[in-house]
Amino acid sequence: MFRRFDAGEAEALADFLAGEPWPFHANATVDRAGVLDRVRDGHYDDTYWIEVGGVRAGVVRLFDLGDETPMFDLRISGRHRGRGLGRAAVRWLTDKVFTELAHVERIEATTRQDNVAMRRVLRQCGYVKEAHYRRAWPDADGTRHDSVGYAVIRPDWQSGGTTVPDFHDGD
Numbered sequence: 001m002f003r004r005f006d007a008g009e010a011e012a013l014a015d016f017l018a019g020e021p022w023p024f025h026a027n028a029t030v031d032r033a034g035v036l037d038r039v040r041d042g043h044y045d046d047t048y049w050i051e052v053g054g055v056r057a058g059v060v061r062l063f064d065l066g067d068e069t070p071m072f073d074l075r076i077s078g079r080h081r082g083r084g085l086g087r088a089a090v091r092w093l094t095d096k097v098f099t100e101l102a103h104v105e106r107i108e109a110t111t112r113q114d115n116v117a118m119r120r121v122l123r124q125c126g127y128v129k130e131a132h133y134r135r136a137w138p139d140a141d142g143t144r145h146d147s148v149g150y151a152v153i154r155p156d157w158q159s160g161g162t163t164v165p166d167f168h169d170g171d
């Protein structure tokens with residue numbers, strides 16, 4: 001289901017990313033030529049296809065893997081959403097990163113406040129809301145959305161539980 005992207009598949013990745021809009025991303029449309037440039041630059045080195053029956057249904061790119069807090073970019077094609085792929089992908093990458101990279105303490109994800117599906121996936125995968133950034137996410141029309149930050153920490157991943165941030169610490 002998860003297969004590492006190979007630079008020889010650059011055209012397929014460009015087709016996938018430029019093939020539909022991604023309204024919850026800072027750049028809702030992806031420039032095909034830009035993808036090809038970024039493949040050459042190594043931008044997609046830690047990227048995985050999410051495949052269903054041999055069909056490319058999604059893509060997940062891991063980044064900042066050398067840091068204590070890596071992040072990821074997850075995109076499921078519109079016709080494959082709502083069938084559990086997003087949740088499976090976040091569970092898979094979380095297990096993979098914590099298992100393979102001993103220096104990683106946290107994995108973070110930031111999304112737009114109104115990205116209900118992504119927020120649901122994150123919560124279901126043990127990620128906890130840590131931050132709320134008011135009017136931090138301008139869209140293409142100039143409308144400013146709030147954004148929210150989630151993370152899973154290694155002890156929670158190990159125990160299967162969730163601890164909450166100490167929000168009520170005097171402010």
Ligand SMILES: CC(C)(COP(=O)(O)OP(=O)(O)OC[C@H]1O[C@@H](n2cnc3c(N)ncnc32)[C@H](O)[C@@H]1OP(=O)(O)O)[C@@H](O)C(=O)NCCC(=O)NCCS
Nearest residue numbers: 024074075076081082083084085086087111116117118120
């Ligand atoms: C966000 C995304 C990755 C989720 O992937 P997915 O495969 O659709 O997710 P899943 O099917 O695993 O789960 C989605 C959950 O959200 C729920 N959901 C989806 N849209 C919803 C909505 N508008 N309101 C309430 N719940 C919603 C689904 O019911 C499901 O929950 P359930 O399984 O408990 O019923 C996918 O929609 C996507 O790629 N979106 C566009 C790109 C994007 O926003 N990426 C994240 C950027 S940070």
